[in-house]
Amino acid sequence: MILNADVVVAGGGHAGCAAAITLSGSGKTVVLLRRAFTDKGLPETLSPAAVPILVQLGLNREQIDCAFPRLNARLSQWGRGSFQSIDMLPNSHAPLLLGKSELDAQLISAVRRSSCQIVEIERIEAALISDDGILVRSRTANGAICLVRAQAAIEATGRSSSLARQFGVRRKIHDSLVSFWISGETWGALSHATLTATVGDGWIFFAPNDPGRGSIGYFTAGSRLRKKPSAASIAKRALSIPDLAACIEFKGWCGSAVTTCNSTMSALNQPYGDGWIACGDALQTLDPLASSGNFLALRQGLDAANVLSSIDRHERMDRLRKYCGDAREDFETVLSRRSRFYGTSEQLRTATM
Numbered sequence: 001m002i003l004n005a006d007v008v009v010a011g012g013g014h015a016g017c018a019a020a021i022t023l024s025g026s027g028k029t030v031v032l033l034r035r036a037f038t039d040k041g042l043p044e045t046l047s048p049a050a051v052p053i054l055v056q057l058g059l060n061r062e063q064i065d066c067a068f069p070r071l072n073a074r075l076s077q078w079g080r081g082s083f084q085s086i087d088m089l090p091n092s093h094a095p096l097l098l099g100k101s102e103l104d105a106q107l108i109s110a111v112r113r114s115s116c117q118i119v120e121i122e123r124i125e126a127a128l129i130s131d132d133g134i135l136v137r138s139r140t141a142n143g144a145i146c147l148v149r150a151q152a153a154i155e156a157t158g159r160s161s162s163l164a165r166q167f168g169v170r171r172k173i174h175d176s177l178v179s180f181w182i183s184g185e186t187w188g189a190l191s192h193a194t195l196t197a198t199v200g201d202g203w204i205f206f207a208p209n210d211p212g213r214g215s216i217g218y219f220t221a222g223s224r225l226r227k228k229p230s231a232a233s234i235a236k237r238a239l240s241i242p243d244l245a246a247c248i249e250f251k252g253w254c255g256s257a258v259t260t261c262n263s264t265m266s267a268l269n270q271p272y273g274d275g276w277i278a279c280g281d282a283l284q285t286l287d288p289l290a291s292s293g294n295f296l297a298l299r300q301g302l303d304a305a306n307v308l309s310s311i312d313r314h315e316r317m318d319r320l321r322k323y324c325g326d327a328r329e330d331f332e333t334v335l336s337r338r339s340r341f342y343g344t345s346e347q348l349r350t351a352t353m
Contacts, residue, residue: 001146003117005031007308008136008148010124010163011156014294015280017107018301019154021057024114026309031148032111032118033138035157040259042181043207043215045071045095045194046103047295053302058110068096068103073193075243083197083243097192097207098294119146124157127166134275136163152308155278156301159262159285167273174265174335178222179205182231182256186214188247195244199237206244216244216253219263231256267331271324279304284331296330 005028009020012034020032046068055061071094077083088094111118120141128135133151140146155163161171186208195206202220209215218234235253239245267284271277280297303323310316 001119001140001144003031003119003146003148005029005117005148005150007031007152007154007305008033008134008150009116009154009156010136011035011154011158011280011282012108012111012118013104013156013158013280013297014107015282015297015301015304016154016156017104017111018053018057018298019156019279019305020111020116021107021114022302022305023154023309024111024116026305028309030114030116031150032116033121033124033136033146033148034108034118035121035123036141040181040261041101041183041209041215042217042259042261043209044098044100044294045207046098047095047292048093049292050295050298051096053295053298054106057107057298057302058113059106063106064096067106068099069192070094071097071192071194073189075190075193075195075197077197077241078203079198100294103294119148121146124162124166127153127163129167129274129276151275153276154301154304154308155268155276155282156280156304158281159266161268161278161282163276164268164273164278164282167276169273170269171266172269174267176222177219177263177265178225179217179219179261179263180229180234181215181217181259181261182234182253183209183213183215184248184253184256185212186247187212190214190244190247195241197241197244199240204234204238204241204244206238214248216248217261228258228260231258234258265335271327272320277304277307277320277323283327286331286334292330292334300327 007023007028007030009016009032020030023030072088074086121138124138126137134153136148138146157163191208197204205217216238232254235250239250268278271283279300286293307319307323310319
């Protein structure tokens with residue numbers, strides 16, 4: 001299968017969908033290479049600043065409000081500090097609780113309503129930059145070869161940055177953070193609230209899922225681990241936090257499966273190249289406690305598309321410089337916040353973007 005397009009978008013997550021919809025709306029012919037993935041069902045939050053972007057991309061405001069409830073409180077305790085509770089009522093400016101798979105489904109539905117062509121793939125096998133543009137070869141879900149010829153490309157493949165790797169671009173990893181997740185029944189005050197608290201060798205994060213259920217994530221440095229923690233050991237750490245212990249039963253959480261997630265902060269060594277530009281998790285992965293991560297992915301997908309939509313060469317370069325500057329500032333801001341939150345004494349390393 002050989003396809004021709006103005007732009008090929010590699011990656012069908014939040015950033016990729018935002019880019020594809022925006023490019024199609026500007027009159028560009030777009031092919032979206034979307035890799036099937038399994039949603040782990042872990043809780044995430046979305047900054048309320050993302051809602052206008054979702055509406056701009058064609059999502060229905062009422063469906064957003066119905067599918068993603070607002071948090072009404074955020075509890076936290078860092079180190080030896082006192083427990084803090086932030087009330088978010090009225091919650092018009094409170095983060096939304098995802099359903100990431102539901103948000104993905106709404107975004108893909110919006111892509112299908114545009115003129116963009118979607119190709120379900122297993123992996124990207126090769127990519128070539130030439131005077132004629134960019135050629136991307138991928139393996140489709142049914143095992144066939146798909147070749148896409150395009151004038152430009154958007155790298156939105158997520159943490160793997162599989163398109164950029166084909167161009168020889170590497171990632172800089174800033175830590176060895178890993179998280180382990182368990183789920184179970186919950187009740188009481190945390191039904192619409194998140195909780196974060198330091199434990200001896202990391203921290204615990206709690207968020208509600210479906211009514212009457214929640215998930216607990218245990219975050220720690222992967223470089224210090226000797227083995228994968230059990231559900232019982234994670235639940236035991238959670239019980240050391242009084243506000244969380246009052247809402248869960250130890251025995252019920254011990255039988256949970258343990259899901260492992262790579263939670264490192266990382267950044268692509270260069271955000272763009274000849275004919276391509278990166279966005280979202282492909283460009284940078286943020287601290288998992290930064291609720292702005294999904295918002296930045298959506299905004300960067302839209303902004304990257306606007307860069308490539310520019311017809312005038314000088315205007316495109318101006319937009320590209322602003323895009324890169326904004327991305328660098330966002331990443332360094334999160335690094336600075338992480339240093340303050342976790343009390344790290346190491347010198348902040350400037351993101352090479």
